[in-house]
């Protein structure tokens with residue numbers, strides 16, 4: 001008798017604990033009918049235990065993907081081993097609102113879920129226990145960290161003045177493009193261009209005006225690009241463009257369009273109108289080039305020829321001289 005009293009007492013304690021623990025606890029039978037529904041579940045769903053008792057889970061929560069959850073649960077019934085669902089795999093099983101003060105920006109509660117078999121004395125599994133862990137804090141922190149890393153990576157690749165790729169990252173892209181061209185039977189053209197007499201712009205109108213000219217050129221450049229083109233700021237007033245799948249003839253058409261657009265532009269800084277031009281060199285990729293550095297060098301040579309022969313023009317490197 002004393003033993004029985006103890007058992008009942010322990011049972012009450014267990015029930016108390018079950019109600020007060022800060023995780024969701026649900027017991028489902030083989031037909032997915034709810035047998036146990038603790039306070040956590042009641043508080044977050046607003047549905048009291050009596051309203052869900054003996055109801056099929058999917059009838060009460062229509063947005064739980066039935067087929068997917070059934071498959072998970074069936075394996076627990078069959079193999080008598082636990083199954084886990086992480087928030088990374090599926091953010092939640094029950095769409096509960098998130099009320100946490102620190103992670104208040106999250107719209108819903110992220111959940112980790114474990115499904116355990118409840119084995120009877122005869123060894124059979126006729127019910128499963130689903131435990132819902134609120135992992136909103138963890139998920140929110142991880143997502144914030146991932147976002148910060150993406151932003152950091154983008155910052156480390158971007159030139160602050162022009163918002164173009166910086167030299168380091170652009171050269172990496174050029175190297176990749178060169179390697180890609182070794183493998184595939186296609187071509188690309190490299191363009192290097194430079195603002196003419198830029199030193200004079202700085203000396204005449206000041207460094208701020210010079211910066212504004214660089215910014216305007218970069219915007220015109222960005223607006224002229226296709227999705228597959230990659231532009232970068234190579235140096236002070238020197239820029240590089242990788243034109244994917246483009247012959248030197250087509251690159252020439254592109255360059256002349258950009259050159260004319262810049263020639264037709266006027267930058268107004270502190271009420272003063274500033275006009276400027278650019279010179280562009282082109283070199284089409286070729287098997288004759290030893291590496292990406294030589295590709296760059298030859299393109300620069302074409303740009304240098306423009307500078308030598310009067311500026312404000314586009315020239316193509318003659319690959320037959322290689």
Ligand SMILES: Nc1nc2c(ncn2[C@@H]2O[C@H](COP(=O)(O)OP(=O)(O)OP(=O)(O)O)[C@@H](O)[C@H]2O)c(=O)[nH]1
Pocket residue numbers: 161194195196197198199200202206207208209210211214235236237307311
């Ligand atoms: N305002 C500004 N000037 C820069 C920046 N980076 C480099 N420069 C200036 O750009 C000028 C480049 O001058 P040079 O290399 O002599 O070339 P250039 O005057 O354009 O002459 P050509 O290229 O031969 O037509 C130098 O005066 C640099 O100080 C920058 O970010 N902002």
